[in-house]
Amino acid sequence: MKIKLQRYKDVEGANISKVVMVFEDTETTSCDGLKEILRCIKEEKHFSGKKNEIYTLTNVENNRVVKSILIGLGEYKHLSIDLIRNVSAKVMKEITAQKITNVAMYIDQFTSNTPELIKAMTEAILMSAYRFDKYKSEKVSEVLKEVTLVVNNEADINVLMDNVKEGHAVAEGNLLARELVNEPANILTPAELAERTVTVGKNCGFEVEIFDRKEIENLEMEAFISVGKGSANEPKLIVMRYMGNPEDKNNILGFVGKGLTFDAGGYCLKTAPTMWQMKTDMGGAGAVIGAMSSIAKMKIKKNVVAVVAACENLISGTAYRPGDIINTMNGKTIEILNTDAEGRLTLADAVTYIIRREGASKIIDIATLTGAVGGALGNVVTGVVSNNDELYSKLEAASKKCDEKVWRFPAFDEYKALLKGNNADLANITAPVGGGAITAGLFVGEFVEEKPWVHLDIAATAFSEGTPNKEYFTKGATGIGSRLLYELAKID
Template identity: 55%
Template sequence: MDIRVTKFNEYKETAEVKAILMFESKEDFHMKFEDEAINNAISYVIENKEFTGKKGELYTVNLLRKEAPSKLILVGAGKGEELTAETIRKSLGKLVKECLRLKATTLEINVPALRKHFDMEIAAKAIGEAVTMATYTFDTYKSDKKPVTLNVVTLLCCSQCDVSILEAAVKEGVALGEGNLITRALVNEPANILTPAELAKGAEKTGEDYGFEVKVYNKEEIISLGMEAYMAVAKGSANEPKLIVMRHMGDSENPEEIFGLVGKGLTFDTGGYCIKPGQSMANMKTDMGGAAAVIGAMSTIAKMKLKKNVVAVVAACENMISGEAYRPGDIIGSMAGKTIEVLNTDAEGRLTLVDAVTYIIRNEKVSRVVDIATLTGAVVTALGSAAIGVVTNDDNFYNSLEEASKEVAEKVWKLPSFDEYKEQIKGEVADLKNIGGPRAGTITAGLFIGEFVESKPWLHLDIAGTCAGEKPPTEYHSSGATGSGARLLYTLVKNQ
């Protein structure tokens, strides 16, 4: 899709759909356009109180003519003093979906009153995000696909605006949107298609398209690295594991400052011998949501050419049942040398993550680490689908995450990491246990990973509640995967 920025007085084309962002303020209702049909339609709708400009309101007018614009859409933005970037994303997402319903090919977005209420650069970025994200739906395997008809969107701004600044903001918004869509597309793929090998190929293809380096390690190489915990989970499947390492080295002036991202890459999880009930297993194709998030984030980081050094690692595998599968009661090793008593084979993600964390610290020499994973059902019980649960060893690092979360409207919530919780994962016959009991499951799972971070500033993000859902969480999402974490990680890295 082509998203353009043009000043009102320089716009020479006419789109099929003319959209106007309007606020509740009465003075904003008296704007005039050269097209009298547009003016008359606005006046009629407002006089009859069919549109008030409230947040989330959308009103479509058929102008009953063949020439463009043939449709007028009024988009409510609420009170100007309460406007946020997320309000703009939601309003524009709703607008784009209406245009898709109308099968429109071109759209112009008029924002005549926006400049006096809000920062135009932030608004342009939010528009780029929303327009990109709202067009997606997962219909790969449907025979009656509905093609996306909308191909040109023009943002019209006032003559005082700097078009080049707004174009740059839209570009970043589109890159963020694309990273989100890459994440959603990967998570939505069924597990019979997206095996560990195919996930690795997806990362390689994304690296080629967006400009970051990808190295994939096979089973023998993983074993030679001493990644015993990761291999314990992986060995039960006929589909071999793949260790995926992605690199964007954008800051040659500070080679020792390397940001590490680790994503959980379980392309399917049966629970192993602690098998999940059928209802719980049906959606386990999403258990690589963390891996997808770091791949999506890397695409945006590389496309925007951030002056940062970033390495991302995914320990991709399946947790299956076979004669080779690990068992409850097994004692296994790890790349870090710590031993682990396996009390539950369905607590497998943390076993793959700890070896990936050790690898990224020792072999890639990262200076700080974020791991992101669909790790526990307990986080869904605690926070539902509204927020990402976070465990950390560094409050300043968490504060940076919280600021980034506000920018992209992906809520985070810090959980405590008291010593009492750490006691729950201390082993009886090994150094550690892979579960800490029935209570505080999200915290103890995070702290288990924390035992392997070697004092590096660290954040653990549990996205089990935010990764996917039957209903779209916002107006710019569709059902299924949300792309949770991709925009958040990019913004965190950018702001560091």
Template identity: 55%
Template sequence: MIFHSKNIKSKNNEAETKFITYFEDSKLEDLNLSLDNELLSKIKFTLDSEGFKCKNGELQNINLFRNESPKNIILIGIGKKEDFNLDKLRKNIAKAVKEAASLKSKSIDINIGNLVSLMNLDEITRTISESAVMAEYKFDKYKSDKKAKILEQFTIIYNLEDELESIDKGINEGIILGQANLLARELVNEPANILSPIELAQQAKKAGDESGFEVEIFDEASIKALNMQAFLEVAKASANPPRLIVMRYNGNPIKKDEIVGLVGKGLTYDTGGLSIKTTAGMVTMKSDMGGAAAVIGAMTAITKLKAKVNVVAVVASCENMISGNSYRPGDIIGSMGGKTIEVLNTDAEGRLTLVDAVNYIIEKEHATKVVDIATLTGAVISALGTTTTGVVSNNDFFYSRLEQASKICDEKVWRLPAFDEYKELIKSDVADLKNIGGPKAGTITAGLFIGEFVGENPWLHLDIAGTSWSEKDSGYESKGATGEGARLLYHLIKQLEK
């Protein structure tokens, strides 16, 4: 879809479908829609009827029954002005885009005149464009009867002569963020027989080549030379060899010693190992690299939008499979950081790969702040459902920046406690640590296990096990992968510019 901005005075390229956002207390004459009297009377009739109340999420299609454009007007109810926020706009635009697609519209326009007093122009246009990009997505590449996309053009109409720069800035940012989210979704949705660790590394390289960040890929021999023992223990049962993926972006050479490290869990398939999952539990385990997909997607946006922060992203990618070479419950294994680990459950494998990746990003890439993001625990779904990402952190300021980023993109986060008493649960009688803390506080102990390897560096652990996957289409999210984390990490990096 191609996006444009256009002054309301322009009469060129009339769209087939018009979107009109409408508050409960709006007056038609105040919207400055630049429509002829016939169209205005049809809108007024619809607004005066009992069927459309302008409630948030309510859509009303007005079919004009004519060949010339516009052919349809879609009224988008967004509730009361005092309750308005960007995510309501994001969800309602997505709903309207899907409705326009069902009407086989090739072009859409929206007049943002009644929104500009409520939010910054670049926020509004970013939100509209990213929503339109995300709403179009459907993972159908392996279906023989997939339908071609119909929507070709989306135009944002404005009536402010001197604000074109802000409008176009927002549109550009929204498109790039939407595409970053879709890249993450596409990677997660790929089946494990297609997306092996080697292929994930190649996809990261492709994203780097297209976006402008550096990518270095370490093979198995190089990983062994780095002494990444915990990572290799998880990887060794698979016929598909592991890969360590390192992505680098230098956005602030003046502060070259300040580096944000992003670490994404990259299990391209997880059987649970010898602590095997059920068949039903394995069906969606192609999604166990949702953290890796998020950091790859985020790196594309960070680079294209030229964030003024130095960022390194690392993915330790492998499969957790079963063979005569599998690591076992009861094994004591090493780690790059030198700590020994008692393995009590081979299905708690992601944290083993993450601790080596975290140690690498601090020791070798000199990251001064670290974020790890992972589909790590079922416990987070029990605690927070599929709406909210659980967070463990050792730094109040760093978490506050994440919280602010969350409010911008509405990828919800909630900080969990990290008291020292929880750390007692991961102490082992026979090694430095054990890889599970027992049946209680599973999300917290998993996060704190990783935290044992970050030292004094400010650190955030994001558990997206619940938020990275959706069982149904909803708003701008599609069934399957949600791409959670790609936009959130970008906005976190932007917060750190300040």
């Protein structure tokens, strides 16, 4: 789909279908030809401009059917960037349903924050069009070919096209994350995830290095290796490097994504009805790969390294067991009380690697880690544990840029005390006293070696079985985290 910009004076009067955004508490519209019509429609109460309300006018111009779609924004005082994202996505679905191939979206009435609006609308237009139908015999064909964003007559088109470009890059990172998470585990093995990451790196402009099982063993990443021992598909350590600011080599932002391409739970087996969803247990990996693609495409002047410890947690004669005591790259020992608390084990070694071998000065780990986070926050907000107020504040600022909401959990010493093992330094689960999302995050925090660190638990936000809570998401993977990490890299 092509997205372009034109000034109002250059597009007005063209025989092209239009989208006009309308506030509930004003009759003004940027499209001159619709002002009187809109007034009449409001007076007749056919359309009021309430948020997400849609009304279509159909006309014939020069032997062509031309439609004007009105979409409500609600009251002006509630206008926000994410409202524009959601409304844009909703009207895109309506345009697709009406089989419109070319459309002009009028945004010239928004005289403030135009660059952010253009970026947000570009994101929404592209993200709302996504479908995962590659394995279906009958695929949904793309109807909409071109969207023209109509800006005010004084706008500098060349400058604003940079915002379209950024919106493209951010949306494509999100869609890459979704595509990876939606893939079935028989296709997306650790090796396949590694190969696709290599391809993304070549296409987008970042370095990728893949470590095989023997190399992982040589790194003494026993916790990571232990989780993958039950699978015939060997683990892969995926390392991505983007050095956008070589003059500041000591300042490296480190992303660590959980990469369980399938998690059956090991000997602490998951229940059958929802086990199919465990193909999504690499949602953190998808997020960091998507973020790295966006960062590299936009040539952000920052140094960013990302690590994914990719493996499968299955059952076999070689699988690790409850009661095992294993070592870590860090040197701390872990007593395995539950083989389904595996993600924190892979993250522990990946965090140690990114600090000791890649020199990361700040760490963000992102993982579909616990069911407890959904019990605490539902599927609207990502739970966060952090040891650094400044880094968390930057994350919060980034979340407001992309409206991927975050909420910081407490990290009191009383929670940390629960991590101690009876027969080893740490236990991989705590007694059933609640706070599981907190203690799981703090377990990872035991390996950050006092570096500024943020942990993101996306177990409840990375995938939607029903109706997603954003118009620009679709059923299935949401790609949560990719846009958030990109915005953080820009800020940090």
